[in-house]
Amino acid sequence: MNTPKIAVVLFPGTNCELEAVRACKRVGMNAEILRWNEDADLKAYDGFILPGGFAYEDRGRSGIIASKDPVISQIIKEASKGKPLIGICNGAQMLVESGIIPGLEGKKLEMALAWNERIKNNEILGIGFYNDWIYLKSDAQAGRCAFNMFDKKTLIKCPVAHGEGRYMTQDKALLKTLIENEQTIFRYCDENGKFINEFPINPNNAIHSLAGVCNADGNIMALMPHPERTTNGDPVFASMRKYITGEFKITAPLSAKKKYKGEFREEKITKYDEKYDIEMLVELIITDNEERTIENALKDMGFIGIQLKKYSYFGIKTEGKTDKKSLIIEAIKSGELINTNKELPYIKIDGIWHEYDANQGLVESKFQDGFEMAYFVFERNNYVGKSAMSGLKEHFGIKNISEVKKGLLWVLKNEPRNINAILETHIFHNPHSSLIYSK
16 A cells, blocks of 8 residues: 555644654654645545644634534544544544544544643642643553554553543543453553552643543544643554554444433523622723624534624622621722723612722722523533632632622624524534533
């Protein structure tokens, strides 16, 4: 066979394409950078790499906008013929958000790559972006997928660099099935190959220390660490070459051929009825790029007339005798919740909306929240809200706060008749990592 030809797909914000090209060349494959909007013949490629970076600046959530791009569907179509496809870091997020990983129920979302949690001795040390060198090893027989044609004892030391890399699912039966199917291809381990499910060995608190998951057929894999950034990761790409050239065939267990019926079924969207002493909606004074990007993505999906408005939402519960107006003024001044140089808050106390003025404090507002079609989205763990509350109490001495809830409010206009179809795209939320309610 001729030298394998690999397409490394470049999205706006991708920044690891050159490393991926070099990794391919090191193991004897040709690689070309293919821009997401090129009119290219994908049939001409023997395999595909979705490299790391920040496609569309991770607007919405990491990987979601790129996962809706037509080129992803075209690449998945080619992969359905058996061609290898690996998504690394941001590329892994695209594959999970597309539903092709783990892909047991078609393209239904079965997992999420959620915000990192750094947990040791049952204590949360931090959340969000983390980068360091970690160890990986394969958790499956050699050749179970197109990217692990090497002994289980092989250790790969390579970097991680991500904010949303924690594999999680609300389907309690899914992990058991993935283990039985040997789809848990790569797991985080220590330098001796031992799996330890806590930080720093597991850098993000992923279930089962998962670092890489493949589809049932074994030719598609989502991998969070970066093997392309070091020669230590070359076995992954050498396996890809050997698979393409026919030096081995994927050895999938019989269980992978069984039809899977997941236990998790997304709940019906209900009205948000949580009560807070103080509520605050925040809009950007400058252009909201996330708002515009998601609106444009929906238009590209056929929702031509859609108009979106996004607000950040804070719900604050107080305790004891509290001057709620003074409390929120101090919270705003702290900068812990908003940046008044570029954000405008609307504050609701005792049913009355206010705006914030640096000189006058709170002044009554004509703001109305009687939106015809609007949806709250909250991360299941509310870590951002918990972090904000901790900062307000510990660093700024603002007491009498018992809870801060942080979320987003998406207001939809002009396409209410298509609302179910819009929600089914899951562009606003992944049910495994977040919750959605109607306003």
